[in-house]
Amino acid sequence: MSGYRVVGGPGPTVADLEELAYTCRLLEGAAARLDTASWALMRASQACDPLSPAGIEARRVLVAACAGPRSPWRAADRLRDLAAALRQTIELYTEAESLAHRALRTGVVVVASELGERPLLAGTLAAAAAGAVTALAGGVVLGSVVRSAVFRRPDPFLPLIEHAGGRLVGWLPGALTAGDRVELEMLALGSFVRSSARGRQIPTLRPVSEGAGILFGLVPPAGPTALLLRANPPQLPAPRNVAAVLDNVARSYDREPTPLRPGTPEGVISVQELEHPDGTRAWVIEIPGTEDWGLNDVNTMDLTTNGRLLAGLADDMTDAVLDAMRVAGIGPDEPVLLAGHSQGGMVAMSVAAAVVGAYSVRAVVTAGAPDVPGRVPAGLQVRHYRHTEDVVPQLDGVPNQTSANVTVVTRDLAASGGPTTPTLVEAHEVRRYVETAAEADRELAGSPGVRAFDAAAQEVLGPEGTTARTRQFQVTRDPAVVAAQVPTIRPSS
Numbered sequence: 001m002s003g004y005r006v007v008g009g010p011g012p013t014v015a016d017l018e019e020l021a022y023t024c025r026l027l028e029g030a031a032a033r034l035d036t037a038s039w040a041l042m043r044a045s046q047a048c049d050p051l052s053p054a055g056i057e058a059r060r061v062l063v064a065a066c067a068g069p070r071s072p073w074r075a076a077d078r079l080r081d082l083a084a085a086l087r088q089t090i091e092l093y094t095e096a097e098s099l100a101h102r103a104l105r106t107g108v109v110v111v112a113s114e115l116g117e118r119p120l121l122a123g124t125l126a127a128a129a130a131g132a133v134t135a136l137a138g139g140v141v142l143g144s145v146v147r148s149a150v151f152r153r154p155d156p157f158l159p160l161i162e163h164a165g166g167r168l169v170g171w172l173p174g175a176l177t178a179g180d181r182v183e184l185e186m187l188a189l190g191s192f193v194r195s196s197a198r199g200r201q202i203p204t205l206r207p208v209s210e211g212a213g214i215l216f217g218l219v220p221p222a223g224p225t226a227l228l229l230r231a232n233p234p235q236l237p238a239p240r241n242v243a244a245v246l247d248n249v250a251r252s253y254d255r256e257p258t259p260l261r262p263g264t265p266e267g268v269i270s271v272q273e274l275e276h277p278d279g280t281r282a283w284v285i286e287i288p289g290t291e292d293w294g295l296n297d298v299n300t301m302d303l304t305t306n307g308r309l310l311a312g313l314a315d316d317m318t319d320a321v322l323d324a325m326r327v328a329g330i331g332p333d334e335p336v337l338l339a340g341h342s343q344g345g346m347v348a349m350s351v352a353a354a355v356v357g358a359y360s361v362r363a364v365v366t367a368g369a370p371d372v373p374g375r376v377p378a379g380l381q382v383r384h385y386r387h388t389e390d391v392v393p394q395l396d397g398v399p400n401q402t403s404a405n406v407t408v409v410t411r412d413l414a415a416s417g418g419p420t421t422p423t424l425v426e427a428h429e430v431r432r433y434v435e436t437a438a439e440a441d442r443e444l445a446g447s448p449g450v451r452a453f454d455a456a457a458q459e460v461l462g463p464e465g466t467t468a469r470t471r472q473f474q475v476t477r478d479p480a481v482v483a484a485q486v487p488t489i490r491p492s493s
Helices: 020-046 053-067 072-117 119-151 158-177 181-195 208-216 242-251 303-311 316-328 343-354 392-396 424-428 430-444 448-461 479-483
Strands: 004-008 014-016 226-229 268-275 281-287 335-341 360-367 381-387 406-411 467-476
Touching: 004 430, 004 448, 020 053, 020 072, 053 072, 072 119, 072 181, 181 208, 181 392, 208 303, 208 392, 226 316, 226 479, 242 268, 242 281, 242 335, 242 360, 242 430, 242 448, 268 316, 281 316, 281 343, 281 448, 303 316, 303 343, 316 343, 316 467, 335 343, 335 448, 343 360, 343 381, 360 430, 360 448, 381 430, 381 448, 406 430, 406 448, 424 430
Parallel strands: 281 335, 335 360, 360 381, 381 406
Antiparallel strands: 004 014, 004 406, 226 467, 268 281, 268 467
16 A cells, blocks of 8 residues: 555554565565475474485485475565665665755754844845745836837736746645754744744754744733533434544544534544443544634633744643543543644643543544643553645654654555545545544554554554443633633733
8 A cells, every 4th residue: 555654552663555664574484484394394404204205205305395496485585685775775765864964954943043042134135035036026017018018008918927826826835844944843833932032042853842832932922721411412423443433533524413413512522431242342533633823712622822832831622621531530540542633643642641640541542633742641542644745744843753652654645546636625625534543543553563452542542342332522712601600810921
């Protein structure tokens, strides 16, 4: 299945689905089986009757098969040599790519940091660049006007200029976001903002969290929030796999009611209580992403929460999910799976780090979410789904962070049956991630890089016959609603 890539998890650090690393394991497994066959042939030769003509002939044939030029152990050695050469090629390629990327990132950080330390120079360069662009555009327009005046008719080059301008406008967004460019742009922005702070700042390859802390430290405190338990919420289906969990995340977004389904207000968290056939309980918490692009808005799923999560600061949504877990009655030993899309994925990771020792969070799954600052708790299994064309996961300014218990499944939409040239919205939409998770569940089942997470998730989701009860909680800063309750003052206040 081309277009998918799994990084992290147990085993090799990279398991490509094209798939060189997986091929190495197949070759080594085949070599081990050939060694077993060689041993079996040798034992068979030793069991032959050394006195009978048939036994002598059988032993001669078996010994020849064991020691000949096409013997199993010789073939096994050749397979192991091939696997070793292939592994070396993979390692060299990965190391070269890593060194080149690190060098590029270092250069971006150094330049952006120096410009941040010298705001006058940065302003001069920005003004010069803006002036050059303005002069170029003005020259083109002036030329068209002059030609029209001289020839007393519409400029014959005007249609060409309009066409070129239209193509430039269409090309520019893709050019600015292709590949890992957003990651580098955020790296530059974070370095610049961080270095503009008082005093000399030592450059770092992880400047975005500090830069976000400086910017969102200027935002006035958000008001108090209230957590409301919805009456008669829609009962979401009991998820049988990760794709179904993300589908329930999608169902938790705000939406208008229709004759076929109830509506969902904005700012809703879904908490599913799962009852396994043996009577044990488990929990799935599904958190949507950004629903409001304002600052300190009524809906806490807003830009303020995004910025504070990127900065590693306390935020309303993390605290709201903790409140929802408490109100739902989750037991300290009952397994929990947290899931979120975009901002919701960052909230899920923040909650998992906050509840260590209080709740038994076994797994976290995110879709289209950046990494949040901080360490992943020991023993927690994490899977991130990301699209190559999605710029949102790059907003942290760092490459994918993986380990033995953190796996990143990346899909190239254009190469795997998605839109040929997906827009920024298409690449990030939650329904597209549900589709990606469903295909990955089918194609990656049993692969070494995904087994540990699958086992942890299945412990929560349970076997066939598991039932679900859905509670939904609405988080709001609406002053009228907050005034009617005992206000909860969030840390972000």
